[in-house]
Amino acid sequence: MGSYTGVETEKKVVFTVLGIFLLCVLAFGIYAVYWAFYDMNRLPEGEFLTEESSPDGKYTLRAYVTNGGATTSYAVRGELVYNEKENKTKNIYWNYREEAAEISWTDKDTVVINGVSLDVPGEAFDFRHQ
Template sequence: MQRFIDEEWKKELKEKARRNTLFTLLAFILALGIPIGYVVYTQFYSMNHLPKGVQLMSLTSPNQTYTISIYRTPKRGNAKGFSIRGELTTASSGERRNIYWGDKADHPKVEWKDENHVSINDKVLDVRSDTYDWRRE
């Protein structure tokens, strides 16, 4: 009887050690994975952290509701050329958000199609909901 109890107790200790090891490994992966995932997202996918750049032009929509400002930013690192960032400003609230991030464009072509649609380098965007980011093609 004592031998049976000792074996059960040993089994229970092994299972507890296995659970503790698994929990520690999972905590370690999460502790590293969450910050790394955040950095990767903000640097490579989010349009909220784009470089400011130099303003090239600013165009107001036909009904004066929106203004699109176009900025040119030099590429980072060894890459040559420029990128274009389009920032939309809503007149009523003053809210600003990036709606266009284009690669390999020195001189952008910008034209309002109507009150809610703008064409930037032949990409037509509905300013109420659309965005264009060349990194997602």
């Protein structure tokens, strides 16, 4: 009976190690999909277009146009600048087939970029997920 318990213990160890390995592979796969398709920090920088500051001066929205080359159209990237936090930035707008940016603030926390209204700093618009 002693050897039977040893075999069961070995099976538990093997299945535990296999389960941990598969969990790590799954976690890596999920992160890879996020990194490749959802991470707005990987967007191309582009050429500066324009900027507008919020009415209270807390934020500035800077717009950039990116040229993907001969095979893709232009795109506009909107970058929110936290003026009170050492100019920390966050991408909040990414739209394809645009070459210009019209920016207006409707109040201290709401910005409209090319007709898309966003409550900052929490909301973002990414055409790839609409």
